[in-house]
Amino acid sequence: MLKHWPPLNALRGFEAAARLGSFHKAAEELHLTQSAISQQIRSLEGYLEQPLFHRSGRSVSLTDAGHDLLSTTQSLLQQLAVGIRRLEQYSKPNQLVLNTTPAFARHWLLPRLGDFHRHHPEIDLWLFTTDEAPDMASQTIDIAVRDDIAAQAECSFRVLLRDRLYPAGHPTQLALPVSQRTTLHGEREMDWSHWEVEAGIDVGQQGHGLNFSEPGLLLDAACQGLGIALVSQLLARQARTNGLLQPLTERSVRGPNWAWLIHRDSEHSPLTRDFCTWLERQLESGDNTKSTARHQG
Template sequence: MLKHWPPLSTLRGFEAAARLGSFHKAAEELHLTQSAISQQIRSLEAYLEQPLFYRSGRSVSLTDAGHDLLSTTQALLQQLAVGIRRLGQYQKPNQLVLNTTPAFARHWLLPRLGDFRRQHPQVDLWIFSTNEVPDMASQTIDLALRDDISSQAECSFKVLHADRLYPACHPSLLAVPVQQRTTLHGEREMDWSHWAVESGIDVGQMDQGLNFSDPGLLLDAACTGLGIALVSQLLSRQARTTGLLQPMVEQTIRGPNWALLTHRDSENIPMARAFTEWLVDNLASE
């Protein structure tokens, strides 16, 4: 890597002059004098040790090196502009950052977001879904609702819902002979060994099949008729309502606990309290 970078101002001056084909027009666009633009270009050429423009009176044109640098500079400045503009999202006065799992965000939260939005249109909710448990002390997160989280420093911890699991599949798969059904395997509680120990019921599950690390993807696979799966009662509510999923037996077993972490700096924020109350009310009806 270069030990020293040319000043950003020289790159801006170069890009404007190259794009407009004129030092004078570049100076007008950047609200500088023409001599200032000329000095910036000379400084950049001295740094690169090669000319970037052919000069003929008042007209200028790019050298081959200038053309090469122009494409690089334009991409760099555009990416920088996008990055700087994106920082504005961290200054939104009504922003509330929620961390959760992709499965919960897609299968439980998304179908209900319209209701929350109608009740609290002023809240600028940012759903930050990750497979990794966040570090609430070092990340800018107000709330975290997950089934794989425990208490953390500087946060309050509360279990909001005790999930249940059950074997299910697409209704069309019930007519397929048991030995021809693919078994969909998940991780942690969604592993069939958990079902075998807790319920002792054989629904035709096999050791081989398709394997998923994401419980949301596991649920999607079951809904499309790929096979039988041990699924979350909480996450599968919408799929059952729409007829994409049907229980294979009435028995359920204990699943993970969904817990809420609230950063201490957010506990007294009205937006955080409103969202927490909405969560509690909706999870209580499950």
């Protein structure tokens, strides 16, 4: 890490002059005088202790060091511009930041987002997916809806739905003899070993097969006919309705609890209230296992 950094204005002046091949044109673009651009570049050359331009009368051209620095500077300024533009999302008056898992976003929320937007077009929903549960105290998140969260300080916690798991596969897999079916495995604790303990039913699952670290990919693979999988009743609902999945048995076992965390700063916001009301209605319309258990953190 550098102890001292060259001034940002000097880097902007250098980038413009190098890109345009002229101190005069750089001055016009940045609304400065030509002498100001010249001073910025002399300052930068003094800091680097080497010339960046060959000067011949009014014409200038980059030295080898100048070419090298131009590539670095353009990348730096581009990243800085993108980062600053990204900050605009935090100042939107009607923005609601929702954190959830990639699987929930893709398989449950995305097919229903059109309905939410039709009912609440004024809300700028920012969908922020992560594999790990967020720390609500240190991240700018209004509400988290996940199956891997517990109560956190300064947040309201509520269990929304107690999920169930069942073995399923694409119709093409179910048409195969049991011995020829591929078994799809996930990395979470509630996988086939959980099924064997809770249900005690052999549906042809094998200890080998294809393995997935992300539940959404596991469900995608099952829907595409790659094998049989232990799937979430909640997340697989759309695929089952569309005929992409069929259960191997009507037996199901205990699954994870879906819950929300709402940061106390957002708890009484109309945006949060509208989203939570919509979310509860959507969950109730498709599953009657909703829990009313509550805990205030």
